[in-house]
Amino acid sequence: MLEAKFRLTSKNDFDTVKKRGKVFQSENFSLGYYRRRDKGPSRFGFIVTMAVAREAVMRTKAKRGMREGVRHNITQVKRGYDCVLVAKPTIARRYTADVLKEVKDALVAVNLL
Template identity: 45%
Template sequence: MLASKYRLKDSSDFDEVHKKGKLYSGELASLVVYKRGDTDPSRFGFVVSSKISSLATIRNNKKRILSETVRQLVTKIPTGYDCVFLGKRKIATSYANAIMKETRDLLVKSKLLK
């Protein structure tokens, strides 16, 4: 599980990232990145809406996969960013390996990971 200090919690934080962040799109998910301008650890949020699947178990599973991938990479990501991963429809039928690869690719695309 991703540690609490690395997670976005308040809806106001999610809103700020959506309004001021830069969007990077992939096949299974999108990533919105907002540079806060401080030296606190980067924080991450995960959104898989009910449009993706009406079953909460599927949505939660996909969010857990995204979160686990970020947890493994969080030490390599620079500080001062807020990021939100947005699941797309295809994520509901995708395997964990594909989701993990997509997550890494989006972080590289956004230049948060080398």
């Protein structure tokens, strides 16, 4: 699990990333990111809607995979960003190892690693 200082929690933070941030499209998720004015640690939020899977177990698995991908790379992520990962329906059929690699590749693609 991510430490609290690395998590996005408020609706305002999610809305700011959505309205002012940039978006990178991956095969299994979208990565929205926004550069904050401060140099605090980068924070991450995760969204998995009912469109991804009807079963809560599958949605939780998808969220855990994305969260683990971020957790494995959190020490190398640049400071001062808010990021939101929004799962796509294809993520429900992926192995966690594939999701971990895809999260790392997405962070590299947007120059956060």
